[in-house]
Amino acid sequence: MSNGLATFADLNAVATHLREKLAEKKYVLLFAYNGTGKTRLSMEFKNLGKRDTPRDTLYFNAFTEDLFHWDNDLESDSNRELRLNTSSSFFDGLLGTAIDAKIRDLLHRHVDFDFKIMEKEIEIKEGDRTVKQTVTYVSFEREVIVDGQPQTVDNIKISRGEENIFLWCFFLAAARMALDKEPGSPYDWVKFIYIDDPISSLDDNYAIAVANQLGQLLKDSNGDVRTVISSHHALFFNVIFNELKKALKYMLCSHDGRASYSLKDTTDTPYFHHVAVLKLLDKAAKRNELYTYHFGMLRNLMEKAASFHGFNNLSDFIKRDGDNGPDGVLHHRIIQLLNHGGYSHFEPQEMMAENKQHFKNILNKFMGDYEFNPVLFPELTEEASHG
Incomplete structure (x- = not known):
C-alpha cells in the first residue's frame, strides 16, 4: 500500500485484501459515502467465505433487514x-x-x-x-x-x-453468541462478522448509543472472530473510530477507469471522514442543535489535525497566538472540561447557551485558521434553520 493508498480492479479484490488484513488485525473500519459499493462489498466478502467452506461470515446489511x-x-x-x-x-x-x-x-x-x-x-x-x-x-x-x-x-x-433498533439488537444478540463461542451455539462456524450501516435511518442520539454498545461488545470479546464495520454516517463512524482505537481504518472510494476502487489508510491521519465530521459539526452549530457529545467529536478532530500539522499536543495547536493568549487558554480549558467523561452515550444533553457559544467560537476559529473549502459548508436557508 503506497502512501497509504491501495487500488483495486473490483470489489472482489477489495474483499480479498480485507481478509488478508484481518489475518493481522481484529477489526477493520471502512468509511464510504452512499453509492460507493459498501453493501456489495459486504456480499463479496461473504461469498469469498463460501469457496472452501459452506460459510464463515455472519453479516448485517440491507439484506438482513429484508428477513x-x-x-x-x-x-x-x-x-x-x-x-x-x-x-x-x-x-x-x-x-x-x-x-x-x-x-x-x-x-x-x-x-x-x-x-x-x-x-x-x-x-x-x-x-x-x-x-x-x-x-x-x-x-x-x-x-x-x-x-x-x-x-x-x-x-x-x-x-x-424502533423497528430498526429491534432488528439491530436481534442481530447483535446473534453476534454476541458468535463472539462468545457459547457451547452448542448455532454460530460456532463464524470466523468473521461484517456489519454494514447499522444505523442508516436513525437519528444522531441513537447513532452514538449503537456505536458505543457495539464497541463495548467487541472489546469485551476474547475470541478470535474478526470484524469489519462499514458506514457512511459520520457521527457513528467517529464514535466507533474512538471505541476501537487499534482497528485498521480506511476510506473506500470508487473511481472510473482501470482502478475502480481504492482504500485510503486513515488510521493515523485526519482524512476524508474527518471532513464529514466537520460538516456535521458545522451544520449542528448553524442550527443551534448542539449536544455535549459534539465537544468530544470536536476534540478528536482537532487532535488529529494537531498531529497532522506537527504540533506536539492539542494545547499547542489551540494556543497558536502564544502561551499567554487568553482565547487559546480559555478554549483549551473548555474543551478539556466539557469533554471530561467522554460521550453522553444514552442520555445526550443539550448544551447550555453559554457553552454553545464557546463551541461555535472554537469551531469557527479552527475552520478560519485552517481554511477548509467553503463550498463544503453552505449557509442554511431560512427554512432549514427553523425546521
Whole structure:
C-alpha cells in the first residue's frame, strides 16, 4: 500500500485484501459515502467465505433487514406482527436458544416496548388448495398509563426507528453468541462478522448509543472472530473510530477507469471522514442543535489535525497566538472540561447557551485558521434553520 493508498480492479479484490488484513488485525473500519459499493462489498466478502467452506461470515446489511416483514392485519387492524423469514440460514438453530432474553437485554437500553417471539399455523391459498404453514413472528407490546393505572397494549405497530433498533439488537444478540463461542451455539462456524450501516435511518442520539454498545461488545470479546464495520454516517463512524482505537481504518472510494476502487489508510491521519465530521459539526452549530457529545467529536478532530500539522499536543495547536493568549487558554480549558467523561452515550444533553457559544467560537476559529473549502459548508436557508 503506497502512501497509504491501495487500488483495486473490483470489489472482489477489495474483499480479498480485507481478509488478508484481518489475518493481522481484529477489526477493520471502512468509511464510504452512499453509492460507493459498501453493501456489495459486504456480499463479496461473504461469498469469498463460501469457496472452501459452506460459510464463515455472519453479516448485517440491507439484506438482513429484508428477513423481517410486517403483517399489518388489514382486515381487522388489530393483530400487527413482524414475521421472520425462517427459511434463511440466518435463523438456523437460533430460535431455540432463548434468543429473546438476549435481545431484550440489549433492546431495553434504547426503547420502552417489549416483545414476544411466537409461532402459529396459518392457511395459505395455492390455486384450488389450502395449505397450512407454520410462521414465526414477533408481537410487540407497550405499557401505558390509563386513569392512573398501568395497562399493557398488545400487538402494537412500532415506529420505523424502533423497528430498526429491534432488528439491530436481534442481530447483535446473534453476534454476541458468535463472539462468545457459547457451547452448542448455532454460530460456532463464524470466523468473521461484517456489519454494514447499522444505523442508516436513525437519528444522531441513537447513532452514538449503537456505536458505543457495539464497541463495548467487541472489546469485551476474547475470541478470535474478526470484524469489519462499514458506514457512511459520520457521527457513528467517529464514535466507533474512538471505541476501537487499534482497528485498521480506511476510506473506500470508487473511481472510473482501470482502478475502480481504492482504500485510503486513515488510521493515523485526519482524512476524508474527518471532513464529514466537520460538516456535521458545522451544520449542528448553524442550527443551534448542539449536544455535549459534539465537544468530544470536536476534540478528536482537532487532535488529529494537531498531529497532522506537527504540533506536539492539542494545547499547542489551540494556543497558536502564544502561551499567554487568553482565547487559546480559555478554549483549551473548555474543551478539556466539557469533554471530561467522554460521550453522553444514552442520555445526550443539550448544551447550555453559554457553552454553545464557546463551541461555535472554537469551531469557527479552527475552520478560519485552517481554511477548509467553503463550498463544503453552505449557509442554511431560512427554512432549514427553523425546521
